[in-house]
Amino acid sequence: MKILVCISNVPDTTTKIKFAEGNTSIDTTGIQWVINPWDELSLTRALELKDDAASGIKSVTVVHVGPASSEPTIRKALAIGADDAIRVNAESSDAWFVAAQIAEVVKNEQFDIIMCGIESSDYNGSVVGGMVSEFLGVPSVSAVSGINIENGQPVLTREIDGGKEVVTVSAPFVAIVQKGIAKEPRIAAMRGIMMARSKPVKLIEPLAVEPLTRIVVFEKPAPRAACKYVDADNPAQLIDLLQNEAKVI
Amino acid sequence: MSVLVYTENWDGKFKKLSFELVSYATGVAKMLNTTVTAVSIGKVNETELKKLGNYGANKIINVNNDKLITLDNQAYTSVIAEISHKENATIILIANNNTGKAIAPRLSVRLKAGVGSGVSKLPLNLNPFTVYKRTYSGNAFAHVVIKSDVKIITLAQNSFDLIETSDNAIIENLNVSIDGSLLKTVVKDVQKQSGKIVLTDADIVVSGGRGMKSPDNWPSLVELAALLGAATACSRPVSDEGWRPHEEHTGQTGKIIAPNLYIAVGISGATQHLAGISSSKYIVAINTDKDAPIFSAAQYGIVGDAMKVLPKLVDAVKEIKK
Numbered sequence: 001m002k003i004l005v006c007i008s009n010v011p012d013t014t015t016k017i018k019f020a021e022g023n024t025s026i027d028t029t030g031i032q033w034v035i036n037p038w039d040e041l042s043l044t045r046a047l048e049l050k051d052d053a054a055s056g057i058k059s060v061t062v063v064h065v066g067p068a069s070s071e072p073t074i075r076k077a078l079a080i081g082a083d084d085a086i087r088v089n090a091e092s093s094d095a096w097f098v099a100a101q102i103a104e105v106v107k108n109e110q111f112d113i114i115m116c117g118i119e120s121s122d123y124n125g126s127v128v129g130g131m132v133s134e135f136l137g138v139p140s141v142s143a144v145s146g147i148n149i150e151n152g153q154p155v156l157t158r159e160i161d162g163g164k165e166v167v168t169v170s171a172p173f174v175a176i177v178q179k180g181i182a183k184e185p186r187i188a189a190m191r192g193i194m195m196a197r198s199k200p201v202k203l204i205e206p207l208a209v210e211p212l213t214r215i216v217v218f219e220k221p222a223p224r225a226a227c228k229y230v231d232a233d234n235p236a237q238l239i240d241l242l243q244n245e246a247k248v249i
Numbered sequence: 250m251s252v253l254v255y256t257e258n259w260d261g262k263f264k265k266l267s268f269e270l271v272s273y274a275t276g277v278a279k280m281l282n283t284t285v286t287a288v289s290i291g292k293v294n295e296t297e298l299k300k301l302g303n304y305g306a307n308k309i310i311n312v313n314n315d316k317l318i319t320l321d322n323q324a325y326t327s328v329i330a331e332i333s334h335k336e337n338a339t340i341i342l343i344a345n346n347n348t349g350k351a352i353a354p355r356l357s358v359r360l361k362a363g364v365g366s367g368v369s370k371l372p373l374n375l376n377p378f379t380v381y382k383r384t385y386s387g388n389a390f391a392h393v394v395i396k397s398d399v400k401i402i403t404l405a406q407n408s409f410d411l412i413e414t415s416d417n418a419i420i421e422n423l424n425v426s427i428d429g430s431l432l433k434t435v436v437k438d439v440q441k442q443s444g445k446i447v448l449t450d451a452d453i454v455v456s457g458g459r460g461m462k463s464p465d466n467w468p469s470l471v472e473l474a475a476l477l478g479a480a481t482a483c484s485r486p487v488s489d490e491g492w493r494p495h496e497e498h499t500g501q502t503g504k505i506i507a508p509n510l511y512i513a514v515g516i517s518g519a520t521q522h523l524a525g526i527s528s529s530k531y532i533v534a535i536n537t538d539k540d541a542p543i544f545s546a547a548q549y550g551i552v553g554d555a556m557k558v559l560p561k562l563v564d565a566v567k568e569i570k571k
């Protein structure tokens with residue numbers, strides 16, 4: 001079986017977000033770009049499965065839809081241990097566009113398990129994985145917090161309200177992963193970084209697909225009112241404020 | 250033309266979130282001068298279904314089929330897509346929770362409908378149709394134009410107030426045929442705690458960070474939560490250390506929540522933590538360090554030692570509950 005891990009390229013999670021061009025785009029000066037945290041965990045889990053010969057996972061490929069400037073992030077994924085990478089050479093204009101490109105890649109290369117993150121930390125869309133599965137007409141399992149292969153059969157744990165469900169699903173399918181899928185992201189070792197240089201990154205030109213959404217402008221959240229302090233010796237006053245001023249208890 | 254809203258039930262009851270959705274749908278329908286149709290899938294009795302009418306649903310389509318007991322993303326998508334064709338829906342509303350995230354994108358492809366996800370205000374504009382959505386984990390919001398004829402909006406929890414109306418809704422029972430062989434996800438085992446307040450839809454959350462020092466100090470935090478009818482949560486290091494279960498971890502890589510009240514005890518307020526809680530209506534911070542970043546996100550704060558403050562808060566809440 002072959003795994004495809006979809007990775008998006010996002011600003012490091014500590015970045016102070018600023019905008020440029022009349023707030024129509026993000027100001028990229030000084031930004032460190034990283035693999036979206038969820039995708040990093042997906043990749044880690046995919047590699048753990050591959051390391052286990054009994055799983056029957058033969059290869060782990062990463063795919064990214066983005067311009068040449070995201071190559072370093074792809075190289076990072078290869079350094080962590082992905083066997084090869086595919087880059088669809090296009091700006092990721094919207095989720096619909098991105099999902100259509102990924103679906104096309106899967107159609108042409110026949111992956112069995114496609115892993116997507118629950119959300120990208122930039123656009124917070126939470127939609128690409130589900131769209132890919134519907135474009136392909138294959139099952140999707142969402143809120144996946146665990147994935148194993150038992151006797152060639154994928155067994156997934158997914159989160160439901162107030163608990164968990166263990167489900168089986170036949171490949172090919174899309175797993176939309178969240179917390180729990182792997183403990184800590186795997187870190188690239190020196191050897192991995194050296195090897196990444198010679199691993200193949202296949203470049204694909206995009207399908208002509210018309211995006212369905214467009215960001216017009218960004219705005220910063222309204223600033224919160226200044227904090228009102230309550231004396232540590234008199235917490236009862238806090239309860240009074242919450243009850244009578246904020247009216248939340 | 251109509252506005253279609255998928256209302257999720259949990260064990261036969263609608264949660265506040267479903268009523269928020271219907272209130273929102275009613276707001277959108279007013280802007281468009283059209284009606285609201287609510288869809289419910291599962292075993293919900295008539296009295297409960299009627300409640301959707303209190304928030305403005307004109308018609309309630311009730312789908313009850315044993316094959317739809319557990320969430321099969323494809324089967325649910327087919328049912329909602331079929332209804333949306335029948336109702337000639339141009340706007341489809343779903344909650345931005347696990348279920349919504351599972352169904353909305355599939356529905357999008359099925360109906361060639363653009364999605365605005367995590368929306369927290371009524372549409373900013375009808376022409377072009379523009380929604381207001383959370384981006385960069387709450388550090389920014391975007392105005393997003395949806396260009397397709399049919400549009401899907403997933404609504405952020407707790408971002409829209411309930412609006413009651415006195416309208417009477419008609420209930421229509423719909424039989425759908427589900428081909429069992431098309432159900433692709435087979436549920437092998439369910440572990441569910443009933444009666445527990447689910448973190449993602451709690452109105453009040455009491456959360457502890459590394460400043461709680463040791464798992465042994467949690468009882469007073471848990472007691473405060475119980476008294477307030479709140480769910481408990483924690484920061485990432487706390488769950489990583491195994492002090493608290495992983496389900497409680499909030500933040501960028503944990504749960505993203507938006508309660509009415511979030512009480513952060515011994516949490517510094519790192520950006521990755523705030524990413525999961527910044528949409529809370531009110532944030533309270535309790536921290537020994539007056540410069541901790543959490544105070545910039547909070548409306549109320551106590552600079553003090555959690556171990557001393559928590560028991561006093563417990564007493565104060567007991568006092569008002571008397």
Ligand SMILES: Cc1cc2nc3c(=O)[nH]c(=O)nc-3n(C[C@H](O)[C@H](O)[C@H](O)COP(=O)(O)OP(=O)(O)OC[C@H]3O[C@@H](n4cnc5c(N)ncnc54)[C@H](O)[C@@H]3O)c2cc1C
Binds near residue numbers: 486516520554556
């Ligand atoms: C990619 C990435 C993703 C991440 N995702 C998350 C995430 O999802 N969620 C998350 O929480 N973190 C996340 N983090 C970690 C985050 O950066 C912080 O390290 C973490 O939130 C800190 O947790 P804390 O506030 O509990 O601990 P600390 O930062 O150690 O803060 C403890 C606080 O307690 C206070 N304190 C000490 N003693 C007391 C006392 N007696 N009474 C009251 N207060 C006291 C201190 O003043 C301090 O402010 C992520 C990090 C990375 C790199």
Ligand SMILES: Nc1ncnc2c1ncn2[C@@H]1O[C@H](COP(=O)(O)O)[C@@H](O)[C@H]1O
Binds near residue numbers: 009036124
């Ligand atoms: N440009 C992209 N290239 C490859 N995968 C992507 C891209 N954008 C999003 N994804 C995948 O889709 C997931 C959810 O993204 P989103 O729907 O944008 O929140 C991410 O965690 C990735 O796995």
